[in-house]
Structure formats: structure tokens, C-alpha cells
Amino acid sequence: MYAIPLGDAELGPLEPWHAEEFLANIDRGREFVGQHIGLADRVTDLVSSRAFLQSYADKAATDTGRIYGIREGGKLLGGVLFRTMDVEQGVAEAGCWLEPAAAGRGLVTRAVRVIIDWAIEDRGIHRVEWRVASANEASIAVARRLGMQRDGVLREYNFFHGERQDLEVWSVLAPEWRARQSGAE
Template identity: 30%
Template sequence: MYKATIDSETHLAILEPRHAKELYQVIDDSRETIGEWLSFPSHTNKVDDTAAFIKKSLKRLAENNGYWAGIWHNGRIAGSIGFLYIDWSAKKTEIGYWLGDEFTGKGLAAKALSQFIDHSFNDLGLRKIEVNTASKNLRSRTIPEKLGFTQEGTIRNYEYLNGEYHDRVIYGLLKEEWHLPIK
């Protein structure tokens, strides 16, 4: 999947080096909000950091072990979604996602995740997808719940972030549980 159209205003595309500056700007503009639940904003301090992330993602794509795509809305990068890894022997993956502050509340993450799920099962032949979210990140948790994922468990004290421990809720979706993508 190099580019996937979600609707007339939104599409996904593999992140490329030319996107580093715009992606960095979205992270920088939303640093506090994204950083409440994810650690990467604390070590994304310049455009070169974002460029290095994109380079690493393209390497993983070339190695057939995951990648990150940008979520574009009305011609602007709104956030990102990606396969953290692909376990080809178990035919499973974990998908992560985030949006800049300006783009939340529009259903973009759910639509992007729906597209990635469909791609995972129908194009890549995977059997299971996991999404892991901080237990207190209720906005992020509603997305896999809305898409039919099953809460499979909680890892206590999964991550130490912003001076406190965060539990991580694990959601799973099997291929036979997947229904139609959200448009």
C-alpha cells in the first residue's frame, strides 16, 4: 500500500524523506497532547529526528517488517499510522497511530485504522492485529472498540512517562471478526 484513498478529503501514503518537515511541524504543534500518551515527541526535537524516523520506516518497509504512513486530510499531514512490526510466521502485527491536535475528533484515526485492517487481512494475508493503548487514553481506546476489537488484557506499569506509570490495554482482532471498513 503506497497510497490509499479513504474519502475525498483523506488518504494514506507511505512517509517519504520529503515529508519530514511537515511531519515534524505536526508533532511540534501537538507535542504536549501527543506526549501525554506517547514517548516519541520527547525525542523528536528537530526535523532531522523526523527524517531519521522516516528513513528507519522505509528500511523496515524494504525488509518487509512494517512501515509508517502519513494520514493526509485536505492536503495536509494530520498524523501517522503504522505497522510496528509484522510477524510473518504468526501472521500478526501491531498497529499504532496518532493525530495532531488540529485533526482530532474528525474520525480520521478510525478511518485510517479501518483501512490498515482491511489491507492487513486482504492484501497481506495476516490473521491477527493488535492495538495497544494507554489505559487512561480513553479517546484512543474508543477506536479499536468501535472497530470490533476484543480487549485481551492489560499490562500493568507498561511504561513510565511524564513522571507516572501507565498501564497498557491490549486489543486484538482476528481476520474472521473483521467486517466492512469504515468510510
């Protein structure tokens, strides 16, 4: 298995055979992760953990999504993913999760930077989106650090835990990303 260094951590694939490790990671951060995203509701036991990872293996096989784990000392702390990826249209939606003990260290920002580079440079993606609940300040901060622009707010778009929530759409375009990475902004 390959791993890409992220400073004191590393980024690598998550496969269906990682289901136990993935479930343990979600269990450690269930309340924290579940504040803003439905992952904690979807992955509740070994069967659902394996099914979730299998859905991303299927997406990888059809080039419509990817999932990667962030590990430190071999322990899974969270991950990043392309929830959707449409290579023909050149659009992908990135996302993340992280257990609370790993928050605030820049791991997600570094990991998302790696996958955006890959999507733009290797897969020809033109637009990478970041969709986030307006109340998820930490995730919005990641979008800002990545140089994304706020496209707008889908008011009361998402029905989550019995309440309607606003969903912000942030994005970066390939030319903007390349300029930012080369320091030519």
C-alpha cells in the same frame, strides 16, 4: 504518490523526504500527542524526524512495519502505522497519532480500517493488536469502533514520563475482521 480517500482526507505513505512536513505536524500537536505516546519525545528536530521516517522505510523494505500519513488539503494532520509486523507469525501492532485540530472526526478510525484491511487481505496477517495506555480514552474508543476485543491489561508495564502506566492490549483476528466488514457479525 498514491492516496486512498478517507472522506474529506486521504491516506498516503510517509517517506524520509517528508521529514520537514512530519516535524511540523508533530510540533503542532506535540503536547497533545505526547500525553500518551513517546513519538513527541523521539521527533524533536529535522534529524530525528528524518531518522524516524527512515526507520519505517527500513521496516517497509524488510516487511516488518509501515507508516502512513493522513492529509487534508495537502496538509499532514497525523498518521497511522504498523509499529511491528511479523508476516511469518501473522501478527501486527497498529498505532496512530493525530494533531488536536483533527481529533474527533473519525480520521484515525477510517485510516486504521484501511491498513487493517491491507494487512489481513494482502499480507495474510491473522492478528492485529492495538496497545494503548489505559488513560488514553480516545485511542481505546478507536479500538472499540474497529471491533477489537480487549485482551487484557499489562499492569504498570510502561514507564512513561517518570511514571508507571497500565497498558491495555486490544486485538482483532482475521475471521472476526472479515465477518465485521461483511456485516455478518
